[in-house]
Amino acid sequence: MQRHLISAADLTRDDAVLILDTAEEMARVADRPIKKLPTLRGRTVVNLFFEDSTRTRISFEAAEKRLSADVINFTAKGSSVSKGESLKDTAQTLEAMGVDAVVIRHGASGAPYRLATSGWIDAAVINAGDGTHQHPTQALLDAFTMRRRLVGRDAGLGQDLAGKRITLVGDILHSRVARSNVDLLHTLGAEVTLVAPPTLVPVGVESWPCEVSYDLDSTLSKSDAVMLLRVQRERMNAAFFPTEREYSRRYGLDGDRMAKMPEHAIVMHPGPMVRGMEITAEVADSERCTAIEQVANGVSIRMAVLYLLLGGNEPAVTHTRTEEK
Amino acid sequence: MSKILIRGAKVLGGEPQDVLIEGSEIAAVGSGLSAEGAEVVEADGKVLLPGLVDLHTHLREPGREDSETVLTGTRAAASGGYTAVFAMANTFPVADTAGVVEQVYRLGQEHGYCDVQPIGAVTVGLEGKKLAELGAMHESAAGVTVFSDDGKCVDDAVIMRRALEYVKAFGGVVAQHAQEPRLTEGAQMNEGVVSAELGLGGWPAVAEESIIARDVLLAEHVGSRVHICHLSTAGSVEIVRWAKSRGIDVTAEVTPHHLLLTDELVRSYNPVYKVNPPLRTERDVMALREALADGTIDIVATDHAPHPHEDKDCEWAAAAMGMVGLETALSVVQQTMVETGLLDWAGVADRMSFKPAGIGRAQGHGRPVSAGEPANLTLVDTAYRGAVDPAGFASRSRNTPYEGRELPGRVTHTWLRGRATLVDGKLA
Ligand SMILES: [Zn+2]
Numbered sequence: 110m111q112r113h114l115i116s117a118a119d120l121t122r123d124d125a126v127l128i129l130d131t132a133e134e135m136a137r138v139a140d141r142p143i144k145k146l147p148t149l150r151g152r153t154v155v156n157l158f159f160e161d162s163t164r165t166r167i168s169f170e171a172a173e174k175r176l177s178a179d180v181i182n183f184t185a186k187g188s189s190v191s192k193g194e195s196l197k198d199t200a201q202t203l204e205a206m207g208v209d210a211v212v213i214r215h216g217a218s219g220a221p222y223r224l225a226t227s228g229w230i231d232a233a234v235i236n237a238g239d240g241t242h243q244h245p246t247q248a249l250l251d252a253f254t255m256r257r258r259l260v261g262r263d264a265g266l267g268q269d270l271a272g273k274r275i276t277l278v279g280d281i282l283h284s285r286v287a288r289s290n291v292d293l294l295h296t297l298g299a300e301v302t303l304v305a306p307p308t309l310v311p312v313g314v315e316s317w318p319c320e321v322s323y324d325l326d327s328t329l330s331k332s333d334a335v336m337l338l339r340v341q342r343e344r345m346n347a348a349f350f351p352t353e354r355e356y357s358r359r360y361g362l363d364g365d366r367m368a369k370m371p372e373h374a375i376v377m378h379p380g381p382m383v384r385g386m387e388i389t390a391e392v393a394d395s396e397r398c399t400a401i402e403q404v405a406n407g408v409s410i411r412m413a414v415l416y417l418l419l420g421g422n423e424p425a426v427t428h429t430r431t432e433e434k
Numbered sequence: 435m436s437k438i439l440i441r442g443a444k445v446l447g448g449e450p451q452d453v454l455i456e457g458s459e460i461a462a463v464g465s466g467l468s469a470e471g472a473e474v475v476e477a478d479g480k481v482l483l484p485g486l487v488d489l490h491t492h493l494r495e496p497g498r499e500d501s502e503t504v505l506t507g508t509r510a511a512a513s514g515g516y517t518a519v520f521a522m523a524n525t526f527p528v529a530d531t532a533g534v535v536e537q538v539y540r541l542g543q544e545h546g547y548c549d550v551q552p553i554g555a556v557t558v559g560l561e562g563k564k565l566a567e568l569g570a571m572h573e574s575a576a577g578v579t580v581f582s583d584d585g586k587c588v589d590d591a592v593i594m595r596r597a598l599e600y601v602k603a604f605g606g607v608v609a610q611h612a613q614e615p616r617l618t619e620g621a622q623m624n625e626g627v628v629s630a631e632l633g634l635g636g637w638p639a640v641a642e643e644s645i646i647a648r649d650v651l652l653a654e655h656v657g658s659r660v661h662i663c664h665l666s667t668a669g670s671v672e673i674v675r676w677a678k679s680r681g682i683d684v685t686a687e688v689t690p691h692h693l694l695l696t697d698e699l700v701r702s703y704n705p706v707y708k709v710n711p712p713l714r715t716e717r718d719v720m721a722l723r724e725a726l727a728d729g730t731i732d733i734v735a736t737d738h739a740p741h742p743h744e745d746k747d748c749e750w751a752a753a754a755m756g757m758v759g760l761e762t763a764l765s766v767v768q769q770t771m772v773e774t775g776l777l778d779w780a781g782v783a784d785r786m787s788f789k790p791a792g793i794g795r796a797q798g799h800g801r802p803v804s805a806g807e808p809a810n811l812t813l814v815d816t817a818y819r820g821a822v823d824p825a826g827f828a829s830r831s832r833n834t835p836y837e838g839r840e841l842p843g844r845v846t847h848t849w850l851r852g853r854a855t856l857v858d859g860k861l862a
Contacts, residue, residue, distance in 0.1 A: 196748060196749050196752070197747060197748060215749070216751075217749045217750060217751035217752065218622075218632055218633040218634050218703075218750065218751065219632065219634070219703035219749060219750045219751070220749040220750075220751075222703045223703050223704075223748075223749045223750065224749075226702075226703075227747075239633075240633050240634070240751070241633035241634075242632060242633030242634075243633070285633060288631070288633055311629070311630040311636070312625050312626060312629075312630060312636060312638065313625070313626045313627040313628070313629060313630030313631070313636075314630055315627075316627040316630065316631070317630070317631075
């Protein structure tokens with residue numbers, strides 16, 4: 110493992126599988142009466158959030174606390190932070206406090222990379238979402254969810270997602286989740302198809318290791334998982350598509366469309382779901398929708414990442430690991 | 435009257451000759467000229483060029499003296515071999531009145547390192563709505579001939595048309611920063627493979643090309659002269675080539691950085707590579723070099739854009755756009771154009787002195803190296819190789835993309851009307 114986790118593209122197949130396997134161990138902790146490991150006792154982790162995201166912050170915070178880390182939450186929004194230089198200033202303040210890891214969420218693509226590479230700070234940097242660039246722990250938790258559902262919980266250990274066919278639907282252009290997932294799923298051997306109106310596909314996508322389609326219906330029967338991405342309503346006003354109604358008619362997932370998917374195929378959503386437009390309530394509440402599991406899995410993945418980045422080289426939970434690679 | 439004998443210099447890259455300067459003029463060019471009473475500069479086969487002329491410099495004074503001043507900017511210019519620079523109008527206050535342009539012009543004259551020819555804003559406050567007093571700026575002591583809202587595009591087609599028409603009255607030219615504003619909202623870098631991966635807002639080539647296409651057609655329609663600033667894409671080259679073939683009076687410039695660097699560098703997220711227009715692809719770079727060689731692009735202009743350290747030592751999106759360029763321009767041109775065989779030194783003199791002086795109507799600059807001409811000269815040690823060290827820059831700012839990069843060539847002497855402004859690489 111490297112020292113930072115900035116981009117899903119930085120992970121090798123073996124790194125990624127190690128994280129997924131470690132997360133399985135971490136998941137077992139959640140089933141215990143006392144959901145806590147002493148692993149990061151005495152280590153300080155800062156959640157540095159320049160952009161609002163209660164869900165992601167709480168997920169990281171739960172992971173940090175389950176590993177017994179000391180947690181500092183720094184929310185820059187609403188504070189004096191407004192100019193760009195504040196990232197550097199804030200980083201150096203945290204450095205002076207002797208933090209071991211910084212979990213950073215930032216509205217600007219590349220901010221975590223800058224933080225990790227500019228010599229401003231020595232701590233490990235974990236990207237919790239930067240602009241429209243990357244959100245690697247989201248991709249890991251998605252992959253973890255897919256492996257559990259499509260390969261199997263215990264059968265999945267040591268396995269990747271070779272041959273699985275994953276379809277991502279929605280706003281690819283503005284989605285760090287899409288970028289991270291394409292990178293990670295490709296590394297794990299899956300075949301990825303992106304589906305969106307052409308206005309929501311980035312120029313330059315042809316260099317990505319995936320297929321692109323503008324037609325959802327033709328991809329459904331060939332998908333082991335269909336992941337819906339958030340489409341913000343303001344995109345409509347910026348002429349990315351004509352109306353909400355037209356979007357949901359062409360790209361929304363309803364019961365009829367779900368019926369075209371293979372029996373075993375799952376529906377995924379990083380949340381929060383826009384019911385009605387992206388997904389109907391019928392689909393969102395069905396057995397096949399993994400949105401809630403994804404939230405739970407997020408904590409296990411983040412525990413695994415923190416543990417491994419902060420120097421964990423022994424199995425995190427001693428009795429569960431089978432063999433090291 | 436002071437006399438200087440430059441001995442054995444390859445004038446415009448030709449056979450070694452002697453050049454005698456008397457007072458502010460070149461007295462003689464030939465072999466075996468008498469050194470009597472003259473200070474002798476042994477050129478040892480260095481290349482002697484007419485003083486370079488930059489049609490696109492940001493001096494930042496008035497308003498952002500923390501980035502650069504007329505003094506520090508002209509010292510940087512002299513270090514880079516320039517004897518005249520055109521100072522862009524996007525200062526605070528904006529150079530949109532006779533008063534501001536005269537102030538900038540006079541500071542240049544007082545400091546004496548380099549002639550400063552102010553560029554006037556096309557519209558009041560660079561706001562693109564109302565024409566600035568173009569005539570008054572022309573008639574001022576600064577004698578403005580070039581008008582530009584650089585930093586912003588004159589995107590309103592009617593305002594652009596009127597500006598092009600209006601400046602005909604006094605032989606002016608409108609220099610356009612071609613950037614369709616709606617197509618570049620939130621733009622952070624070239625739109626393409628790299629932006630898709632990095633998740634940075636894309637600045638599509640068509641945003642530049644569509645404005646250039648419109649403006650050459652406007653210039654044709656009203657029979658005026660238009661100049662395209664920092665052209666950066668292969669498609670723009672095609673449009674300018676077409677316009678010239680049709681007889682439209684268009685000229686174009688390319689910056690040194692667009693001749694050398696590509697958007698692959700943005701993968702570092704290092705804002706030193708953030709510039710407007712953005713670094714493009716390898717294919718664009720090659721097209722720009724060829725276009726400069728074949729004359730489709732007329733000149734090299736630096737777009738020297740100084741910024742203080744704190745405006746670059748931050749995350750990409752928050753960083754200011756721009757790079758300093760005066761002190762490295764000739765080296766980059768040597769590497770990308772001369773050492774690739776695309777241009778000889780006479781060609782460099784043409785693209786970096788004769789033509790820019792002509793487009794801007796700079797009096798006494800861009801003249802042949804021959805007897806009776808003003809002694810505006812630059813001596814270049816073309817054999818020099820060395821890594822760029824911004825600590826040695828005369829510019830107040832250090833935002834160079836070339837730090838630590840080895841570039842060829844070094845300006846050793848610059849003379850402004852016979853007076854040395856740079857001697858052995860040191861400012862006089
Ligand atoms: Zn410009």
